[in-house]
Amino acid sequence: xxxxxxxxxxxxxRFMASGWGRLVxxxxxxxxxxxxxxxxxxxxxxxxxxxxxxxIATGVFNLCPIAPAWGGHFLGTNYxxxxxxx
Numbered sequence: 001x002x003x004x005x006x007x008x009x010x011x012x013x014r015f016m017a018s019g020w021g022r023l024v025x026x027x028x029x030x031x032x033x034x035x036x037x038x039x040x041x042x043x044x045x046x047x048x049x050x051x052x053x054x055x056i057a058t059g060v061f062n063l064c065p066i067a068p069a070w071g072g073h074f075l076g077t078n079y080x081x082x083x084x085x086x
Contacts, residue, residue, distance in 0.1 A: 025055045
C-alpha cells in the first residue's frame with residue numbers, strides 16, 4: 001500500500017474525506033450523543049452516547065474505517081493532493 005495522495009475511490013469516499021464530510025461526521029456523532037443522553041437515557045443511553053464518539057473521532061482524525069470495504073483508503077489524507085499521509 002502506498003501513502004501517495006490519490007483522487008481514486010468513490011465519490012462518497014472523496015466527500016467524506018473533504019472538510020464538509022468530516023464536519024458531517026462530527027455532526028452525526030454529536031446527534032448520536034445527544035440522542036443517547038436525552039432521548040434514551042439510562043445505561044443504554046450512555047452506551048449509545050459512547051458509540052457517538054466513533055464518528056467524531058473519525059471526522060477529527062480524517063479516518064474512514066469502512067472505506068476499505070469498497071476499495072477506498074482508510075486514511076482520508078490519501079484523497080487530498082495538497083496533503084501527505086503520515
